[in-house]
Amino acid sequence: QSALTQPASVSGSPGQSITISCTGTSSDYVSWYQQHPGKAPKLMIYDGSKRPSGVSNRFSGSKSGNTASLTISGLQAEDEADYYCCSYTSSSTWVFGGGSNLTVL
């Protein structure tokens, strides 16, 4: 299974927008998870750009070429967490990116 590459860390100030990239996928349907320390991951984006019920519209997903992106607008302190991209592979398996730690300054 191919690896998905994410930046190890990203940061932004409250109110700003940040974007986390995920490279190495040919799938149009990348998903994104948020994980706070000691907690199970929470699905934030699926099918590339769809939000599950209850997820803030400050979170959005997109894709260009083989790079998927998660954008968080109006950054809030509670957004500080680890974020993982996830993609379905040609081997019918799921693969996660290495994770990006978001710091809200």
Added chain:
Amino acid sequence: QVQLQQWGAGLLKPSETLSLTCAVYGGSFSGYYWSWIRQPPGKGLEWIGEINHSGSTTYKSSLKSRVTISVDTSKNQFSLRLTSVTAADTAVYYCARGLGRGYSYGLPYYWGQGTLVTVSS
């Protein structure tokens, strides 16, 4: 409200077999994919494998020789067995139910609370 509750031994010796079970409460058991994912301390998520309600499985290729995921539909439970464990298998193990819609039908959506499994002599 769908809830997943998992349990199993938390401390194993090298070469032993890891065994975890996940019980599903609320919602239908059939028609969904059921996955196991693990996370070594301080590291990222690793998908282990999945099973559907009819028992069809898919595993991560590097773990395939050691992994078995099974389902007991009569109890709304599914299980993970990982043989010949080593220290590299030390991780928090999560069970999860698939999203059940869209192109990401099997994508882990509802997650268990996680079980820390430590492999140490």
